[in-house]
Amino acid sequence: MNQQLVPHYQRVKRMIADRIKAGTWNPGDRISSEAELVKALGVSRMTINRALRELTIEGTLTRVQGVGTFVAMAKPQAALFEVRNIAEEIAERGHQHRAEVLTLKAEPAPDDIAATFGLKPGSRVFHSVLLHRENELPVQLEDRYVDPRHAADYLQQDFxxxxxxxxxxxxxxxxxxxxxxxxxxxxxxxxxxxxxDAHEPCLQLTRRTWSAGKPVSHVRLIYPGSRYRLSGRIAPKRDI
Amino acid sequence: MNQQLVPHYQRVKRMIADRIKAGTWNPGDRISSEAELVKALGVSRMTINRALRELTIEGTLTRVQGVGTFVAMAKPQAALFEVRNIAEEIAERGHQHRAEVLTLKAEPAPDDIAATFGLKPGSRVFHSVLLHRENELPVQLEDRYVDPRHAADYLQQDFxxxxxxxxxxxxxxxxxxxxxxxxxxxxxxxxxxxxxDAHEPCLQLTRRTWSAGKPVSHVRLIYPGSRYRLSGRIAPKRDI
DNA sequence: CCCGATTGGCTGTCTATACATGTATTTATA
DNA sequence: TATAAATACATGTATAGACAGCCAATCGGG
Structure with a gap:
């Protein structure tokens, strides 16, 4: 009964998210009721219900029993308790991401980097600097060092x-x-x-990552204070 | 048919979580199959399925189609942005902590605070401002609003x-x-x-906390950029 | 002994139906 | 007119039954 590779509830979720991104439904708006979606999409109410419930848990919607389902109010910030890909984050907001490669070469490691990677001071490591833009507005400067032993062809990539x-x-x-x-x-x-502007404070996130216990990357991310915040939620351990 | 105060799927979730906490099921163990739980608990498979699915999303369980449901391995998260007591932190460094109470009174809530607490704009809430010092050097300014319904004698405390x-x-x-x-x-x-100094950037951490699902406190912590950083280590999270 | 096919058990999804419960509106009543 | 009751509609939960898809173990044949 399930024709595609994607389950129905997933397609319903995507369809709702798309309508929100497209502006058909805006924050605060009431969206169609479950019964209406059942008729419109030709799937059962339980399937619609699952889609709406999951979108609610994910923070896209808010539901009020007896009243309706609403598009959640703006959720501006980027979650950054987790290690995530900025291109994805921007795409999720429905914006356009573009990266500019400012530097990409091998060079002698600064002392702290060499120490992190367990290399002799001055060993050659890979160094890249990227400027990430969201709808053409610069939002992140990425200054990264990578241990060549774990990413031999790093310099050949098109970032x-x-x-x-x-x-x-x-x-x-x-x-x-x-x-x-x-x-x-x-x-x-x-x-x-x-x-x-001068004197505008910025957030600097320095992240070191390990793979299989070995240090791989040391990256310094700079966010303009006026355009970015880091946010996150520590959920309760028990119920949702 | 149901109607305790808690829905069946919640009770199933709690029961599973309890067994894991009690050590009946340990990380890596396979837990009972859906069919077994249906028989044991006398609820339908869809209900069991919902409970297990949500516990999986929350990171408590891991499921493999065709094989079974397992207790998830590690427990990541926490460290970064853990909610902690600054007095303890300072004591752990072997330094002396001293707090100065600059404000402690009831006052009309700013709009965003009222919204957080679910109060009418202008309702009276408790407001405190404290300056924390580490070895007499100011390290944190704490600007806190508290919902009076959850901490009636907040103003009588000696902070x-x-x-x-x-x-x-x-x-x-x-x-x-x-x-x-x-x-x-x-x-x-x-x-x-x-x-x-002027133009010295500061870190501002805004934290809202809930107790039993109800908002209790909204605090803004300001750290001098030159004297403080937030740091932590986390393990990666799975997606969704 | 190795290898491929079968099979049984498990999770993943979907449906149709039912009833519970919360909210706002409308209607009936004091 | 104010208030209470009825009602319409929304979401929340629960169920039985069905089929799909995946995996590991078993069973046969070479």
Whole structure:
């Protein structure tokens, strides 16, 4: 009875999410009732119900018994308790992502990087600098060092097509990550790239990742304070 | 047919979680199949399925089609943005903590606070402002709003002896927390209190906490960028 | 002894139906 | 007119039954 590779409830979820992204339904709006969706989409109410319930848990919708289902109010921030791909995050917001490769080469490792990777000071490591844009507005400067032993062909990648995150997690799944968050004033050159004013504070997230217990990557991400926040929720352990 | 106060699927979830906590089922173990649980608990398979599916999404279980349902391995999360008591943190570093109470009174709630607590705009809420020092150096400015319905005698506390965190967690254990981290420039008065220079970026951590599903506290913590960072380690999460 | 096909058990999904429960509106009543 | 009851409609939960899809173990034949 299930024709495609995707289950019905998934397709319903995507269809609802698409309508929200397209602006057919805006935050605060009431969407069609379950009964209406049943008629419109030709699936059973339990299937509709599952789709709406999951979208509610995911924060896209809010439901009020006896009243209706509504598009949740704006959820501006990017979740960053988890290690995630900025291109995906931006795509989820329905925006356009574009990355610009500013640097991509092998060079002698700074001392702290060499220490992280367990290399002799001055050993050559891979270094990339990318500027990520959301709808053409700079939102993240990514300054990354990678241990060549775990990503031999790092320099041959086209990071405008696939972010370093995607490439690295494909060849070396993350087993562990360490984060440090600081408020900083960016350097003059960084400020120019991000197109921000002097004295505008930025969030700097430094992340070191391990794969199979071995350090793989050391990345410094700078977000313009005026355009970005990090957020997350620690859920209860018991019920939903 | 149902109608205890809790739905069946919730009770099934709790029962499974309890067995895991009790050690009846350990990480990696296979738990009873859906069919077995149907017989044992006398509810339908769809109900069992919903319980197991939600526990899987929450990370408690792992399911493999054709094989079975297993207790998930590790318990990641936490560390970063763990909700902690600053007095304890400072004590752990072997330093001296001192808090100064700058404000402690009831006042009309700002709109966003009223919304968080589900109160009418302008309702009176408790408001406290504390300056925390580590070895006499200001390290955190704590600006907190509390729902009076959950902490009636908040104003009678001596917060130089016991931090609001300790008091609140004692009377209303945290069930959920939401964090937002921003880089900001503090106001002039905040700058004076923290004894920092103009243009020094600060980390601002906004935390909302819930107890038993109800919002209890909304606190804004400001850390001088030059003296503080947030850090932590996490393990990766599966998707969805 | 190895290898392929069969089979039984498990999860994944879908449906039709039923009743419970919450909310707002409308109607009836004091 | 104010208030209470009825009602319409929404979501929330529960059920039995069906079939699909995946996997491991078993069973036969070479």
């Amino acid at each position: 405008t097509r696939q972010t370093p995150y995607v490439y690295l997690t494909a060849i070396a799944p993350i087993s562990e990550a360490e984060h440090i968050i600081e408020a900083v004033l960016p350097s003059t050159s960084e400020r120019k790239l991000l197109k921000i | 130089t002896r016991q931090t609001p965190y300790v008091y609140l967690t004692a009377i209303a254990p945290i069930s959920e927390a939401e964090h937002i981290i921003e880089a900001v420039l503090p106001s002039t008065s905040e700058r004076k209190l923290l004894k920092i």
